[in-house]
Amino acid sequence: MTLPRPHRIDLSIAAVGLVGGLVLWSFGLYVTGDHLVGQRWAALVPLAVMSATEAVRRTAPRTALIVATLAIVADQFTNGNLATVLMFTDVVYAAVVYGPPASARRIPYLTGLITVAITVVLLIWWQNAIALLVGVITGMISFLPAITGAIVRNHREAADAARLRAEQTALLAEMDRAQAVVAERARMARELHDMVANHLSAIAIHSTAALSLDEPATTRQALTVIRENSVAGLAEMRRLIGLLRDSGGESEPGAVPSLDALDSLLARARANGSAGGLEFVLEDTRPPGGSLPAPVELAAYRIVQESLTNAVKHASPGTVRVRVGRSGGVLTVAVDSPYGQRPGPGAPGTGSGLVGMRERTELLGGEFRAAASGTVWQVRAVLPAEERAGNA
Incomplete structure (x- = not known):
């Protein structure tokens, strides 16, 4: 087993202690005149x-303390040296600071x-005040x-614990920041898709029809x-850009779409x-006068909007039926x-619309389903109509 190399500072302390002890010894400066x-x-x-x-006070603190204890005991049988005593105190200190936790508690x-x-022993033996003086020196x-x-050691451990907590707090803050950025990017992606996709889909379909049919009307x-x-898509884009730029809150934000605008939405779809x-x-079939939390109303509006967009792009000829109802605390x-x-021109899909609708519903704690049932494509969303809902 290879022993760790002594620390440079410990070697310097050992050298200074040894040289200082030799100087005291050379001048005959002893701790006591009585010796065996x-x-x-x-x-x-x-x-x-x-x-x-x-020299090994930091790399082998327990071994150093045991050997130093034997050395200080042996020093009592000689004339003694003040440097030996001072170095012993440093070895005891180092054994507590650098030693294992169990040793640090016991020493x-x-x-x-x-x-x-x-x-106590010297008081019983000598029966004078010198025993108290020896006890104080010990x-x-x-x-x-x-x-x-x-x-x-306690201060160092407290400082290390505080530093670790600070690092963990910084890490958690960074994770929260990253999650917030991801969530905000996802929200912006849903808004961009829902606001612009229906307009661009209609443009794609009608431009294809205009190019394929040679009829002026x-x-x-x-x-x-x-x-x-x-024009409508450009207005929606300008509204979103204005909201993104309005970081100081000085300008008024654009109106949030609500279910009261479903008639206009269906008119545009027609x-x-x-x-x-x-x-x-x-x-x-909603009861009149009932109010909904803004996130729920926006999510419901976007789900209807995206469903109509998908119908314009992919549905076969027929009737698209939109039903909105509220019963108790559920929309x-x-x-x-x-x-x-589908006959005639269509528009390609990427599936991001369905993903956005599902995300909006799940963020509010609701349920979403979209699937084909025979010759009907069904979209169902159940949203909580109470204020406990989060942001869409």
Whole structure:
């Protein structure tokens, strides 16, 4: 097993401690004059060992603390060196700051118990105030560094936790922003499709008819319809562009389409679908005077609009029937159109209209279905007519 390389700062601390201890030793500055080992050089052994533990105080904190404890005990049997004591306090501090969490929690308690135990034993043995002084010194070189390390470690962990929370908050904010952008793009795509697709479909169908039929009256009628749809589509585009540019809210937004305009919507569909042999019938069974939330009314209007657009593009000759009704807290929209072979010119479809209608319904918490039933293409949307609905 390869041991991690010592940190550069730790090597510098070890070198400074060793040199400082050697200077004190050379001048004969000892911690105590009482000693069991008489040789003067004996104090250098704990000094050298302690400086070695300083070199690994960050990479091997527990091992450094164990060896340093043995070294400080051995130092008590020599003349002693102040540098050895100071380096021991730093090793205790580093063991709490850089050691494993379990060790960081235990070391302050152990050093506190050792300080109390030494003080009590010396009081019993010596029976004078010097024992209290020795206890204070023991606490200063063991318990105080451990408590300091615990405080520093707690502050660092709190700072790391705060930084992590800030990063997570920033990440969540970015995710919310991205989702909001995607949702807004989808909403704009639905609005653009619903507002412009019916006009462009009518233009495509009638321009094809004008090019394929060499009859002045038919050509004039087709060009009239093309001009009307071009002007209407341009007005819708200008209204949407004005809404998008109105970020400051200083100008008045355009009127939001409502179900009260279904008659005008069907009249335009009759003009666009007359060439394909289509008739349009509206059955509005809503009770008079009932109001709907704006998102629900807009969604219902767009669903009818898109269904009529699809009928003009794809339906076979016959009657397109639009039914709108409200019962309690539910608004029902149903559009039935002839389904089968279509004579004459048509317009290609991409399926985005059905996707938009389904999205509008689901965003409001409603139900949507579009499928063929025999010779009838049925569109059904059930929308909540209460204020709990979200934005369409």
